Amino acid sequence: MEWINVIVQGVLIGGLYALFAAGLSLIFGVMRLVNIAHGDFIVGAAYLAMVTITMTGLHPLLSLVIVVPLMAAIGYAIQLGLLNRVLGDDILPPLIVTFGLSIILQNVLLTTFSADSQKLNAGALEIGSIPVLPGVDIGYMPLLTFVAAVAIIAGLQFLFYRTSMGRAFRATSDDGEIAQIMGLDNRKVFAWAMALSMAVVAVAGVFLAIRANFDPFMGPSRLIFGFEAVIIGGLGNLWGTLIGGIILGVAQGIGAQIDPGWQLLAGHIAFLVILAVKPRGLFPRID
Amino acid sequence: MSESILEVQNLEVFYGNAQAIHGISLTIEQGELLSLIGSNGAGKSTLFKSICGMVRPRSGTINFKGQTTAGLSPARITEMGIAMVPEGRRLFRSLSVEENLILGGYVRRPGPWTLQKVYDVFPILKERKDYPATSLSGGQQQMVAIGRALMSNPELLLLDELSLGLAPVVIKDIYELLPKILGEGMATILVEQDVTRAMQVSDHFVCMLEGRISLSGQSDAFSHDEISAAYFGT
Numbered sequence: 001m002e003w004i005n006v007i008v009q010g011v012l013i014g015g016l017y018a019l020f021a022a023g024l025s026l027i028f029g030v031m032r033l034v035n036i037a038h039g040d041f042i043v044g045a046a047y048l049a050m051v052t053i054t055m056t057g058l059h060p061l062l063s064l065v066i067v068v069p070l071m072a073a074i075g076y077a078i079q080l081g082l083l084n085r086v087l088g089d090d091i092l093p094p095l096i097v098t099f100g101l102s103i104i105l106q107n108v109l110l111t112t113f114s115a116d117s118q119k120l121n122a123g124a125l126e127i128g129s130i131p132v133l134p135g136v137d138i139g140y141m142p143l144l145t146f147v148a149a150v151a152i153i154a155g156l157q158f159l160f161y162r163t164s165m166g167r168a169f170r171a172t173s174d175d176g177e178i179a180q181i182m183g184l185d186n187r188k189v190f191a192w193a194m195a196l197s198m199a200v201v202a203v204a205g206v207f208l209a210i211r212a213n214f215d216p217f218m219g220p221s222r223l224i225f226g227f228e229a230v231i232i233g234g235l236g237n238l239w240g241t242l243i244g245g246i247i248l249g250v251a252q253g254i255g256a257q258i259d260p261g262w263q264l265l266a267g268h269i270a271f272l273v274i275l276a277v278k279p280r281g282l283f284p285r286i287d
Numbered sequence: 288m289s290e291s292i293l294e295v296q297n298l299e300v301f302y303g304n305a306q307a308i309h310g311i312s313l314t315i316e317q318g319e320l321l322s323l324i325g326s327n328g329a330g331k332s333t334l335f336k337s338i339c340g341m342v343r344p345r346s347g348t349i350n351f352k353g354q355t356t357a358g359l360s361p362a363r364i365t366e367m368g369i370a371m372v373p374e375g376r377r378l379f380r381s382l383s384v385e386e387n388l389i390l391g392g393y394v395r396r397p398g399p400w401t402l403q404k405v406y407d408v409f410p411i412l413k414e415r416k417d418y419p420a421t422s423l424s425g426g427q428q429q430m431v432a433i434g435r436a437l438m439s440n441p442e443l444l445l446l447d448e449l450s451l452g453l454a455p456v457v458i459k460d461i462y463e464l465l466p467k468i469l470g471e472g473m474a475t476i477l478v479e480q481d482v483t484r485a486m487q488v489s490d491h492f493v494c495m496l497e498g499r500i501s502l503s504g505q506s507d508a509f510s511h512d513e514i515s516a517a518y519f520g521t
């Protein structure tokens with residue numbers, strides 16, 4: 001029963017990792033940009049939610065109504081004002097710029113909010129749980145996080161393959177030059193993709209902040225979890241990303257069960273093993 | 288006197304320091320079919336890309352319907368009524384046949400071409416509409432590329448090497464459909480490796496050699512030898 005519980009909890013936290021990863025995967029898919037600042041944006045969104053809650057008294061989950069559009073707008077602006085200027089044939093400049101953004105964000109958060117760790121309080125939701133088996137309880141929050149992850153990935157999948165915006169994303173990703181002579185404006189397409197990515201980042205940030213303490217410097221490790229989930233699942237495959245998150249979550253849970261110090265290590269080992277066996281991930285879509 | 292729809296004057300195009308086009312001027316009238324011939328590397332595709340706004344000329348002017356296209360985005364130029372079937376087709380590979388066609392109509396220019404009309408001309412595309420575009424045969428892919436360009440209802444259509452990599456029978460099929468495609472009074476510039484065919488289908492021709500025009504005129508006004516000399520620069 002103990003092991004069943006470990007696996008169930010691992011699957012649920014995998015949902016959170018998939019939320020970290022989905023925005024990363026989307027941006028890479030559309031514009032081949034590896035956003036090193038992705039994790040810091042997640043943490044930034046958590047602080048934004050904290051400020052919103054302080055100012056309005058909203059429940060953390062309701063603060064999403066404000067944080068999601070705000071993060072999307074920030075994403076749109078950063079893409080138009082900054083990232084579009086460095087995107088090109090050379091993949092190094094955007095990498096360096098997002099690395100710079102990561103450092104700037106961490107320091108802005110540090111000077112604004114200090115290094116003290118914070119947490120968002122979701123009240124009764126945090127303690128309630130559903131007993132499924134003797135010894136296996138599913139907490140409301142982990143369940144909600146997982147459901148949100150599945151819903152968001154299903155939504156992104158729908159948007160990508162069933163809407164005109166998704167068509168524009170795919171066309172621009174396939175051949176940006178020809179997409180432009182069809183009348184698309186690559187810069188705007190990229191800006192919308194970044195806005196969408198940051199909307200998901202906002203959700204990830206709020207769920208992260210309800211689940212655990214956060215501080216200005218925890219972004220890079222969330223980035224790593226996101227990366228690992230994307231790579232395990234296979235580039236360009238959103239459902240694969242969810243499975244990647246789950247594998248990571250379960251591996252960490254099993255590691256922690258054996259020895260609490262092994263939690264993170266077990267996740268990295270699972271990642272490396274999969275990378276060694278299937279270098280392109282389990283379900284790759286992008287060559 | 289018919290009106291010229293496109294006027295290119297003294298065009299100079301560079302890739303870095305390498306000059307690909309050395310001062311080219313040409314005009315094309317409404318409804319005319321102009322063949323652009325020339326050996327590999329002559330600069331035909333570069334001329335097309337300049338007209339579409341994909342490449343910025345260093346100097347010279349391009350006027351479309353009396354308006355300069357200088358500084359306009361490729362998207363804006365497409366909105367004005369220029370469409371291209373690019374060399375090598377360049378279909379969107381993660382899009383289905385129908386999605387490729389729909390994207391061609393993204394600028395929503397009004398005109399005779401609709402999804403239905405494209406399917407009427409290329410019935411096979413309707414059968415394959417939900418297939419990934421690049422899973423089709425070469426000839427069918429070329430039909431998608433042509434249909435995609437038509438979907439923007441262009442007034443000037445640029446066709447870059449329609450027959451590239453296609454079997455002779457398929458090439459013949461596509462050229463048999465050409466009158467149907469161009470029937471709506473579109474001006475067309477056709478790049479074609481097969482010079483005889485290019486001369487047969489066109490009213491006028493322009494022959495390029497190493498970025499310059501080596502010969503131009505009415506397609507039936509020159510002997511095979513004259514054209515051959517202009518083509519190879521001998």
Ligand SMILES: Nc1ncnc2c1ncn2[C@@H]1O[C@H](COP(=O)(O)OP(=O)(O)OP(=O)(O)O)[C@@H](O)[C@H]1O
Pocket residue numbers: 302305306307325326327328329330331332333334374
């Ligand atoms: N993207 C590019 N960068 C640098 N040089 C280029 C580029 N594209 C074309 N060129 C050069 O410009 C010249 C003209 O090329 P272009 O493709 O326009 O010729 P073309 O007449 O279309 O030839 P082909 O019949 O092979 O299609 C060639 O010397 C070519 O090497």
Ligand SMILES: [Mg+2]
Pocket residue numbers: 331332333374447
């Ligand atoms: Mg060419």
